Amino acid sequence: MSAEHLPVLLVVVPLLAAPLIVLFRSGRAGWLLAVLASMVSLACAIGLFVQVRGGTVISYAIGNWAPPWGIEYRVDVLNAFVLILVSGVATIVSVYARTSVISEVPSDRHYLFYAMFLLCLSGLLGMTVTDDVFNIFVFLEISSLSGYVLIALGRERRALHAAFQYLILGTIGATFYIIGVGFLYLVTGTLNIVDMAGRIQAVADHRPVLAALAFMTVGLSLKAALFPLHAWLPSAYSTAPGAVAAFMAGTATKVSLYVFIRLLFGVFGARLVLQDLPLLEALSLLSIAAMLVASLVAVMEKDLKRLLAYSSVAQIGYITLGVSLANQDGLTAAVVHLFNHGIAKAALFMLVGGAALRLGGCRLEVLAGMGQRMPLSAFCIVIAGLSLIGVPGTAGFITKWHLVLAAAEAGQWLTIVAIGASSLLAAAYVWRFVEAAYFTAPRHHGVQEVSVGMLAPAVIMTVACVYFGLDTSFTLGAAREAAELLLGAVK
């Protein structure tokens, strides 16, 4: 099949591989299919990215019904970049999942795990690739529902409650989102993002548009775990199976943030977002609160997975802070941090998941002496942790550089202070792990490094954190182009 079908193949391959796995009813076949399907998606995403670099936009009409009537898949550099993140993380995590699933999920449910994993993947990819606001909702729910199931597969009974909590909040978020979609449809009569952007200017001062903006902002913030709507995230990530935590931490919130950014700049546009409403000011305040408060909670946290989960909330604050600055460097920081934080968190959750399996938990006192027992894992956690801090030479630094630059451009010196404070807090919580792993005597004897199947993907991801901190031509190039695109849309 020719390259023109890439946008849809990307979504359809994992979507159809999932029922195939159910038909095969075998964990091993399921794993192979999951890895294969993720790889195909990654290949499609890369293929798309190559095509859209330099400003080309690919439009694909599902069922050959021309947009705006039919559903349109539309790929530009921004979502191609997110697609690469999602499918890349999925590919690496799916390799890792084999060992993780064998140890954490009852064997009669292995094939269901992989089916759910692929459904979740195709949902996230669909959300990213589609240009239809209602279709986004459908894919959002596909990814969410499979996500709830994946979280509930966690070993401890706490996972059930975490999944339930996430289900309630996630559904409220998604429902808020379609309420917003409903209002927009009522006033514009279209669901296509591009079409809507053209029509919304004429009705921008209608109250339903404002209501839609409010509902969508709240709904997507819930899904993206934007402070203070992050309540579901720590318990969900800390109780889910290792592979699920790694996958979701790397992708799920990022895709919701992508949709948020897309709607903000691609639909609502300059007048509402930049001029009439104090939306960005509010977003900036919430982001700073997230960066500080969530980091502070992370510093206090005793369980490494929860610590990392709170760190996610803080790092999401970096992304939204970049959005709220709304200049070239700020948006670049936001988009590039989607990627940089995604890979760092995926690496960390993979490593911590492995450690939790070997040591029987991930409270910091359980991890004591991990530096001696599992030297490579512990070292990789430190490296990926450095990326969270934003040490130069890691991917996190690239984000921080642009954030500080953007804040300087906007003249927001207090924001710079907040960024600095947040980095310090990040250093503090990463160093809590360092001290636990290297300065305390091991509690367990005879504990060994995790198997290659789990370690190799995690190490690759960690190396990526360093690689994309040095060679930024891909990440930064894409992010800059995407930022130009977004700013061009609101000019």
Next chain:
Amino acid sequence: MRDFFVLRVVAKMLIPFMLIFALYVQFHGDFGPGGGFQAGVIVAAAVIFYALIFGLPAARLLVPDALVESMMALGVLIYGGTGIAGMLLGGNFLDYFVLSANPVTGQHVGIFLVEAGVLVTVSGVMLKIFYVFAGRAKLPPG
């Protein structure tokens, strides 16, 4: 309820009609209200009705779990396969116009296949939900 003779007889008489009605709804979906969703639920309802009257084990014998699970998967595959077929025939994904030489016939064929997929999946999912919930009750409490 195995002992209620009347119920059993009525059930046996009703279930074939329910299934036929499901098929009617399914095929009429092309021209009027109806379609795979509704038909799938009716099919599932027929089986659930059977389970209510004759007991869950009997229903599970009639429509085994493995079949139900396969139905869930198969329906999605039929749906997706139709889409892929459109692509293979030179159209876009889910492009029905190319499924036949005559675009209108193509639309008919496409919708028919897709709705069939929906029927299979929806009835499978409905039954699965019913089986899972009903099966739980058999477990010892607590």
Next chain:
Amino acid sequence: MVIMPLSDHYTYWITILLMVAGLYVVIARSNLIKKLVGLAIFQTSVYLLYIAPGKLIGGTAPIASAQFSVYSNPLPHVLILTAIVVGIATLALGLALVVRIKESFNSIEEDEVLVAVHGDAMSEDGDA
């Protein structure tokens, strides 16, 4: 969009009522099943939000026929059909989770479950 007489706005009032009532139940009830009921009511209000404006007085189903010239907009109905399916799936999954929660925690009251969850977190050391 169809411009409706003022008296027709009652659909919106019902929508808002359901929405707020559903959300209230989700937040205020600690019984997990009731939470799900609230969630379902909340979602139902959205179905109404979509469908009510799509109905045209005197309009008919959009099937081409010489007899009719006024059709209702079918798109909201299709959208909501999808939303209903999603809602059912969510509800089924939620209930399944409640069943599992009941089995492992022996309670479906959120406050009791939370106490147990907290206890688990504290006692993780012992398991390790």
Next chain:
Amino acid sequence: MNTAVLMPLAVSIPVVGAAAVAMLHRAPDIRESVSFLSAAAVLACVTMLLPAVLDGGRPEWVFLELMPGLPLAFRLEPLGMLFALVASVLWPVSTLYSIGYMRGNNEPHQSRFFACFAMAIACTLGIAFSANLITLFLFYELLTLVTYPLVTHHRDEESRSAGRIYLGILMGTSLTLLLVAVVSTWFLTGTTEFTPGGVLQGEISNAAIGGLLALFVFGIGKAAVMPMHRWLPAAMVAPTPVSALLHAVAVVKAGVFSVVKVIVYIFGVERISGLSSVDWLPFITGFTIVAASVVALRSDNLKRRLAYSTISQLSYVVLAAALLTPLSVIGAALHILTHAVSKITLFFAAGAIYTAAHKTKVSELDGIGLRMPWTMAAFTIGALSLIGIPPAAGFFSKWFIMLGAAEGGRWVALGVLLTSTLLNAAYFLPIIYAAYFRREAEPAHDHGEAPAPMLGAMFASTLMVLRFATGIGLLLTLTRQLVPN
């Protein structure tokens, strides 16, 4: 051959060496040979770069573009050359010393120690070679991270809290202040390249320049300008070779080197001389010099006394650069070198005393000069050098700094330097006096000299202190290039 390639080579040799060292933990002798070999190779590389720089060449090596307009690149100029020389000459010497120390004290985890040691040298060379602020920042942070395992070598409660202070101050200052300083430089000027004459051209307000300078001076916590100095005495929990590395070769020198480099190549001596908004710097460094000397005077712990002495001496360098006269800048560059060789001698001696006699306090050193004549001779020469007695090395740099102060009419600075010289004498001379002329306390420890490798290292560094004058011509040729004539 293109000489520029020697720079990445010199940086990568210790990295490869570190990897080899880490893998050879079962064969200590081979491991130590590897350390020596890489040290020799680095020294050779750096020496081969020297002629090119002396001829006015500026070898350049670009790795990659980190961000558009922000390459990771090396460019060697006289100051960096000087610093690279310091590091590459002292590395083999301190390696020799470390072998004696680590084996003499049966320290654990020697492979990790030597591997991190080599990595620290690699980062130091990276700092010395960096062509722009972003490269400097990268290696600066890496240096903090690779020296952290060295500082906390013992992995006990004491080193854990010392490590917190070490990392907290160094990373805290760099991630907040230095990063902002670098970003602001980029934001104000559109470049972070080290350019002769500075990059702050055009309309930049005096207040902004003053603020930027403050961000740099306090952001470079490694320079230990008060109040950012606390990490240095805290890091004294480390084994003595680490202290030698921290205080003589790598970390603190990287700090003052960065400050001098920023003042010379980012601000530009002429651009900011006479600006009222940068006038505060001589005062704060002057205060650091005097205050740290006073603290040193009151410390009984020998290593702590040396640490505060280091803080004071580092501010000599910053002060000299802040005087903004050509002679003082030359003095600053020279002082990086002279303090390095003198202080490393002193730390070598302190470590030798600890290894042979297990003594750490100044008050315990009575009569030790008779038991350890070689060690105390080295200590005496190092101390005299820091006080500034010719022909020891310290005299030359102090001379240029004072000349610079006089040239600029900075009489306060001159007064500070003189006071400090007296204070230096006050905290070093009693040690020497006690070592040679006091009677050993009873019961006497029966101990002899330190192990031979340590004595050898001390001999080498003492020789450098004493024979400094032979190299002064070369060094002046090098440092004169720093200032426009």
